[in-house]
């Protein structure tokens with residue numbers, strides 16, 4: 001990898017280059033292929049112009065680490081760009097993660113890998129994080145933003161899979177199917193109807209009526225259930241579902257309570273002893289959201305007493321790093337006790353684990369990463385302001401795209417435009433989110449040798465977090 005200082009004023013324009021905030025100068029592959037604009041840009045390209053391939057990095061130099069068995073669809077898109085992709089099946093212990101993250105420009109993870117401030121502070125080259133899942137609670141989003149590291153996820157590609165799993169669990173719990181199956185596997189015939197129920201006419205209480213909760217609402221009604229839901233915001237009810245004003249109302253009325261809220265300070269131990277006591281005698285609890293939402297020792301107690309007739313857990317406060325690892329007291333101190341309970345379905349965080357969901361997530365997140373790396377587009381980012389400009393076209397020679405991620409303080413735009421002022425600023429967008437702002441500008445009449453000056457001038461501003469120049 002050459003450094004920014006290697007650019008000589010007399011050099012021709014052999015390849016496209018990005019100059020990153022860390023003084024790296026990464027030249028692009030001459031074999032770059034045509035890149036379609038994202039669907040989200042629909043209608044933004046002038047019809048007759050051919051988009052310019054704005055592929056900033058030397059595609060051999062871009063290093064990507066994918067953890068936790070990211071789907072092949074995602075890996076194919078990234079390797080198809082010529083990036084160097086290392087894909088591992090598991091997450092990594094913190095010390096190994098820190099070693100690896102120092103090297104890479106992009107990291108792709110799922111729910112298990114914790115990208116804390118401590119880990120991210122070592123990631124000197126990191127441009128962007130792809131969460132190949134819905135949840136982003138495993139990433140310190142605020143710190144990442146402060147460092148100008150974009151984070152993308154897939155907000156709903158696995159929602160249907162989770163909703164279907166919950167439907168299966170409702171029937172499984174109502175009919176004690178898990179226990180009957182275990183007994184038969186052990187050779188015992190135990191034909192029981194006591195405390196086994198139809199779900200028709202029963203009330204499902206959904207906590208969190210977002211992508212998953214609302215999808216589940218439709219499926220549950222189709223099976224003859226009455227649906228009530230509680231959410232912190234007022235949301236349109238689907239079908240004949242009904243929003244209730246408080247969690248307590250929901251707990252008192254529902255036969256099945258299912259949790260679909262994010263991991264937030266307010267949702268930690270949202271279901272504990274007081275809430276379980278409020279639930280109807282003989283009711284059921286399902287948690288496929290995050291392991292922190294349920295106080296598990298309290299649930300164990302409520303199930304032992306018979307107050308809660310069954311439960312399904314897909315998520316846990318501590319989860320093993322990968323397949324084959326053990327789910328024991330070493331991980332969660334109550335694990336053995338939990339495993340001993342009847343009518344308790346334990347699944348290894350598989351709510352979103354279907355072929356359909358994982359393929360769709362692979363494509364969605366990988367495409368977002370490519371758009372960001374190659375064009376600086378932040379649409380869909382969960383922590384940076386969302387910004388896009390229509391693609392540069394082949395009709396526009398000597399153009400460059402400047403990306404300036406900066407502290408949101410007064411006077412920055414004036415200083416930036418003074419630096420860009422010797423060139424024609426064709427189009428520009430700037431947006432902010434809290435303390436952070438993101439500026440994209442397409443400038444024309446810029447020669448290769450001038451890029452270094454632009455880059456260094458922008459880097460010299462006190463407001464600078466990250467500068468990238470793509471052309």
Ligand SMILES: NC(=O)c1ccc[n+]([C@@H]2O[C@H](COP(=O)([O-])OP(=O)(O)OC[C@H]3O[C@@H](n4cnc5c(N)ncnc54)[C@H](O)[C@@H]3O)[C@@H](O)[C@H]2O)c1
Nearest residue numbers: 134135208209210211212231232260261262288289351352
């Ligand atoms: N088990 C799995 O494999 C799996 C798969 C996908 C998602 N998830 C998890 O499921 C959860 C929900 O996902 P989603 O896509 O439906 O999210 P979403 O953002 O679409 O919906 C979450 C809903 O919860 C509501 N909410 C937030 N705080 C609340 C509170 N304190 N009380 C009540 N409602 C509250 C929000 O207003 C929102 O409507 C997330 O934690 C996600 O990580 C798990």
Ligand SMILES: O=C(O)CC[C@@H](O)C(=O)O
Nearest residue numbers: 110111112133134135352
């Ligand atoms: O696949 C995963 O690891 C996470 C699934 C789910 O919890 C999500 O947040 O999308």
